[in-house]
Amino acid sequence: MRIEALLRQSARSAPDKVAVTAGDTRLSYAELDAQSDRLAASLLKEGVGQGDRVAVLMENIPEAAIAIFAVLKAGAIFCPINPQLKAGGVALILHDARPRAILTQARFIALCREASAGLSLPPLLISKRAPTALPEGVLPFDELVENGGGALPEAGDDGKLAMIIYTSGSTGRPKGVMMSHSAMDAASRSIALYLDHRSSDVVLCPLPLAFTYGLYQLLVCVRTGAHLVLERNFAFPHAVLEKARAENVTGMPLVPTIAAMLLAMKELEPGALPALRYLTNAAAPLPPSHVDGLRKLFPGVLLYCMYGLTECARAAYLDPAELDRKNGSVGKAIPDTEVAVVDEQDHPVPAGTVGELVVRGPHLMRGYWENAEATRQALRPDPLSGRLQLHTGDLFRTDGEGFLYFVGRKDDMLKVRGEKVAPREVEAALCTCPGVVEAVAFGRPDPVQGTILHAAVVASDPSLTERDLLRHCARSLPDFMVPKTIGFHTELPKTASGKIARRLLVESGD
Known part of the structure; x- marks a missing residue:
């Protein structure tokens, strides 16, 4: 299924249900669908075509969700860019992806212009309206949403690219990970399944939508018709938690940094978020001591310790029922996925032996954008079955029951x-x-x-x-x-x- 079809599906089944909240703004599914339709039509009129790349450089605001679905409805490929990046980091992405347009906010216009300097085809700059007039040559995002209209292209093949998302560059130069609609559909379906995600869920997301872990909060919510509450970050934890209480949040993604901040809040008492049903962790493993601390702070709340990477979104999760026995593990493969720990010859290693984790499944990346050599290194056939598998570059071991334990990056x-x-x-x-x-x-x-x-x-x-x-x-x-x-x-x-x-x-x- 194409990703924009998930939104159309939820808008048909529950048009008045709140889809996205950010600050004082609330968008229903019908509004998110209609506004992204109109923006898609405006993008087409401005020359964005099938297969063009369109950068989305925005904070966690409702317009970011509108922009992502609009780009897909126009038949283009969205490239999320983290607004925390400096000009040099943004320039690396823009010069590699060469987007036809950049959807952004007024505060980032100068950054976008600096970072795109030297491109042979300067991208269109489309910005959310600011209190003051937009600079000359910048198209107003709000007017394109308000005034857009006309027929949209027929939905294309779900094997086509939906997104190019760049790695963090923590182990070298960022690479553009190419994800098809079908791969993102498979990943979001699997995540929704093991989380038992429901239309009644309210998920608070303080992680950037430009980050795979943050983006899939949006995709899983849209898939299940749930309510996503966007926060720009976790810099003010008391305010974020107050928002979570007010919105009756049932789910929240964590990274170790956020977990550490929560555990350091001495005034935070158990049961502080009474509606909370589950917590998830990805990006980096939680230390077992943090797992224990979170379970005491949020008694009765399901804690999912997960492992994923940009190249496949998610690969493994630990069933919360196993936490007492397997604290420190990231569990086993997510639904419809296979994982193995292999040696240098790609052969499975015995339990307890450290090797590289490989992943097989329908949610793998297509490869790295215009980087054939890196793609060949990461995506190689399994010597036994011939199936393509992703070499993660991460070292793991398994125990006698097949539970996975992260050891570290090969590079580290x-x-x-x-x-x-x-x-x-x-x-x-x-x-x-x-x-x-x-x-x-x-x-x-x-x-x-x-x-x-x-x-x-x-x-x-x-x-x-x-x-x-x-x-x-x-x-x-x-x-x-x-x-x-x-x-x-x-x-x-x-x-x-x-x-x-x-x-x-x-x-x-x-």
Whole structure:
């Protein structure tokens, strides 16, 4: 099924149901469908054609949802861009994707113009109306929505591209992940199934819609006819939680950073969100101590620990009923998906052996935009069945029952004193120390030992010392996995998608 068909379906079955809330704005499914229809017609009149790329650089505002569905209804391909990126990061994406148009907000017009400088075909700039007049040459988003009309193209093949979304670049230059309508349909269907998503659900999303994890909050809600409450970020947690209570939120996605903020709120009492039915975690694994803390803070709420990546949206999840037995695991493959842990020859490894995770299923990316070599490296046939499988670049092990445990990125693995060290395991140990909110471990070159292990933490307890942490690590880790030094930070650097930027700490020398 094509993605825009999900919206048409929900608009037909429940036209007056609230689809999206952001601030004081509420859009029903009928309004979201009609406004994206009109914007799609306006895009076509402005020269956007079948297969053109259209960048969407917006915060979590209702217009972002309208823009995404309008681009798809026009037969084009949307390219979400995180508005937290600086000009250099936006320029990399624009010069790679070469969009026909950019849908944005007035505050980002100068950024878009700077980032698109030098393109052979300058993109159309379409911006949400500002309190002051828009600069010359910028088309008003609101008027295109209000005045658009006319026939839209017939729905195309669901095998065509729907989206090109760029990786965070945490392990190198960002790559454009090409996702077809059918792949996104399969991913959203599988997620809705294992979450038991319902039309009565109200999901609060503080994650950028330009981020895969955030985007699928929108797609799953539209698929099931649920209500999505958009927040621009989690910078003001008290205000976000107050909104969640007011809207009777039943579901909320978390990343480790948000989980750490919630657990650090000493005044937050169990049952603070009485309507909450489930929490999810993706992007980076939650330390087991955070899992325990969230379960105490939200008793009776289902907590789904998941694993996914941009190239397939989601690959595995842990059934909440297994948390007591399998805390620290990301579970097994999502519905209609197969996963395996393999060696360098792509052969499955025994339980307990570390290898690379590969994923097979209908939700895999088509490849990387105009990057054949990277595509060949990531998408390779299974030597046994010949089926195409995604090589994730992530190291996992399984236990005797087939449950998956994340070990770390292949690129992050260190050799310390002749032993292999997964920074993730060191970080998990640090996070079990009372008073540690976040932790990251990394290696630095040393002329004598080759690599020395360091760590950086954010602590809520000002009395905590480096010596305390080193002793804590020594009680639970082998000697070679105990950091040489541990630094204290008020915050850790993050990528635009909210992941801890390990590479920036290595480069900074902190």
